[in-house]
Amino acid sequence: MEMPPPIEASTPEDLTREISDRLRSAIDGLMLQSFAPDMSKVMRDFPAAEAASLLRASQPFLRKCHQNGTLPEPQNTTGTRRSYSAKELWEFRQILDKQARTSGSYLPWRQDGEPLxxxxxxxxxxxxxxxxxxxxxxxxxxxxxxxxxxxxxxxxxxxxxxxxxxxxxxxxxxxxxxxxxxxxxxxxxxxxxxxxxxxxxxxxxxxxxxxxxxxxxxxxxxxxxxxxxxxxxxxxxxxxxxxxxxxxxxxxxxxxxxxxxxxxxxxxxxxxxxxxxxxxxxxxxxxxxxxxxxxxxxxxxxxxxxxxxxxxxxxxxxxxxxxxxxxxxxxxxxxxxxxxxxxxxxxxxxxxxxxxxxxxxxxxxxxxxxxxxxxxxxxxxxxxxxxxxxxxxx
Missing domain, CATH: 3.40.50.300 (P-loop containing nucleotide triphosphate hydrolases)
Structure with missing residues (x-):
């Protein structure tokens, strides 16, 4: 890491401001490295086993849903290996819940009479x-x-x-x-x-x-x-x-x-x-x-x-x-x-x-x-x- 120039502020207000600016710049730099070029977070993808677990379903059930057209294939599919974005899982919940025998199986949202x-x-x-x-x-x-x-x-x-x-x-x-x-x-x-x-x-x-x-x-x-x-x-x-x-x-x-x-x-x-x-x-x-x-x-x-x-x-x-x-x-x-x-x-x-x-x-x-x-x-x-x-x- 390149050494920054020495802090030369002469007054308390200038000193605290310069330190604040340096800290903010360093924090922004860390975020740039950790998140994305535009400093926005992106949730990682989930492998099939984890995706099925989050949906409280089995992997065979998830594969069957893709095969019969109930669910579209996830965007990140290589051969038989699938991984799912958080957005895709959220959308799949909407689809599966509409077809489930019991409403709320995949969307556990509160119902009428259930307080926030x-x-x-x-x-x-x-x-x-x-x-x-x-x-x-x-x-x-x-x-x-x-x-x-x-x-x-x-x-x-x-x-x-x-x-x-x-x-x-x-x-x-x-x-x-x-x-x-x-x-x-x-x-x-x-x-x-x-x-x-x-x-x-x-x-x-x-x-x-x-x-x-x-x-x-x-x-x-x-x-x-x-x-x-x-x-x-x-x-x-x-x-x-x-x-x-x-x-x-x-x-x-x-x-x-x-x-x-x-x-x-x-x-x-x-x-x-x-x-x-x-x-x-x-x-x-x-x-x-x-x-x-x-x-x-x-x-x-x-x-x-x-x-x-x-x-x-x-x-x-x-x-x-x-x-x-x-x-x-x-x-x-x-x-x-x-x-x-x-x-x-x-x-x-x-x-x-x-x-x-x-x-x-x-x-x-x-x-x-x-x-x-x-x-x-x-x-x-x-x-x-x-x-x-x-x-x-x-």
């Missing part, structure tokens, strides 16, 4: 893998055929970046802030804020640094806590599941997420510092919930679940804490945990989820272990969502 599921991921301890987990769950559910909306409420906009969107480069700088603010010259309806992603089925209400302004505006009074709930209500009929990535603190943004949420997941690493921080976070959250109840605006959650992240099964001290948490909180702790993995860390370095990586990019055993783990966590979340709809868990 709004799940908030929150904690104010940094390093809990909150954003990483939220994005992975959004990718998992979209690949399962659900219509998913990811709302990034963190001004650091890490979830937005992992979905391939740079707010300051795209869409006229519209973010979720525009749907929350009541400033006439900045407010926009939620429909204009939401953007499609590179993954069919997944849309995002992106974040940006301007979200911090919402903190200041909320000090002027008004029904700020219900703003997100109202914004989601405008687009509720377009989605099955909404996932909210909250900032790592209990502020007005986290609070407006709590008001909108039907369920909450608290990602939690098994360490004493994380336990102590989470206890303090929940204590503050409890005070807010009590205040809302006193003002005749009680908040109810279908589920309040703790998800153990950065789990190291071979680490004795952390496993003692895992057992401690399960004993203390019982069924409020999710059965599955997110394993600590350098594969996940490496993927997020280039703003990717494990679902975007090909097996050949990692050691096969490592990939299978991490992918299986994320699938298990995602399936548990899906089961809870379907139970909330009154369905049997899949």
């Amino acid at each position: 599921q709004v799940w908030q991921f929150m904690n104010f301890k940094g390093g809990s893998a909150k954003t990483t987990t939220t994005v992975h769950m959004s990718h998992f559910l979209a690949l399962q055929g659900f219509r998913v909306l990811l709302i990034d409420l963190d001004p650091q906009h890490s979830a937005t970046g992992m979905c391939g969107i740079i707010p300051e480069h795209e869409y006229g700088d519209l973010t979720i802030y525009n749907a929350l603010t009541n400033l006439p010259d900045l407010h926009e309806p939620m429909e204009k804020v939401i953007q499609p992603t590179f993954l069919p089925g997944l849309s995002i209400a992106p974040a940006g640094v301007r979200l911090g302004n919402f903190q200041l505006e909320s000090r002027g009074g008004g029904e700020f806590a219900t703003r997100l709930q109202q914004a989601i209500g405008r687009v509720a009929d377009q989605f099955d599941i909404v996932l909210i990535d909250s900032p790592p603190q209990l502020d007005i943004l986290t609070i407006t997420g709590m008001v909108a949420a039907t369920s909450v997941i608290v990602p939690l690493a098994p360490s004493m510092l994380d336990l102590d921080s989470t206890a303090e976070f929940l204590d503050l959250a409890s005070e807010f919930l009590a205040t809302m109840a006193q003002h005749n605006q009680p908040i109810f959650f279908d589920k309040l679940k703790f998800l153990i992240t950065r789990d190291e099964p071979k680490d004795g001290p952390s496993q003692k804490l895992v057992v401690f948490l399960r004993t203390l909180l019982a069924d409020h702790v999710m059965a599955n945990t997110c394993l600590k993995s350098t594969a996940i860390q490496d993927a997020t370095f280039t703003k990717q989820s494990i679902y975007e990586l090909n097996k050949r990019e990692l050691n096969r055993d490592t990939y299978d272990r991490v992918r299986s783990n994320m699938d298990d966590v995602g399936q548990e979340l899906r089961n809870m969502i379907e139970v909330a709809w009154g369905r049997e868990a899949g």
